[in-house]
Amino acid sequence: MAQLDNTPVAECANCQQRMSVRELVEDPQYLPxxxxxxxxxxxxxxxxFQHCRPGCGATFAVPALYFAPLIDEHLTPAVPVDSDDCGRHCFAVEDLSACEHACLYAPFRRLLLRLRQDKAAV
Structure with a gap:
């Protein structure tokens, strides 16, 4: 896994706690x-991510670009969203389906699903 630093990349709108990519990946209080x-x-x-801290529970968004150093596969150009090859999983936050398409967004989806699996195992 890539070297992660502690530079804050997001702030919880509810409790104002700031978090880094390292914390989002490693800390169980942040559920993808x-x-x-x-x-x-x-x-x-x-x-x-959902902030699963007692008294908080807020959901917040983080630009996917911050997670690019964690992607260990080649980032290919995006499959056009209007093509038959696009499964359109990325249009709904609640869609947690795996995507195996060769597109720019699929590696980030695979990373997200891997993080969910890792955190569920803790």
Missing amino acids: QGMRFAGTGIDRNELF
Whole structure:
């Protein structure tokens, strides 16, 4: 796994706790919830997390681009969203289906699902 630093990349809107990619990946109080396609380019897409801290429970979004160092596969150009090859999983945060398409967004979805699996095992 890539070297992670402690630079804050998000802040919880409810309790104002700031968190780094390292914390989002390693700390069990941050539960990955889903991913949303927010426009062309990975800089416009977001991963959603729930802050499972007592008294909080907020859900917040983090730009997917912050997680690029954790992707260990080649990031290919996106499959056009209007093509028959797109499963359209990234349009709904609650869609946690796996996607095996060769597209820019699929590796981020696979990372999100792996994080969910790792945190469920704790």
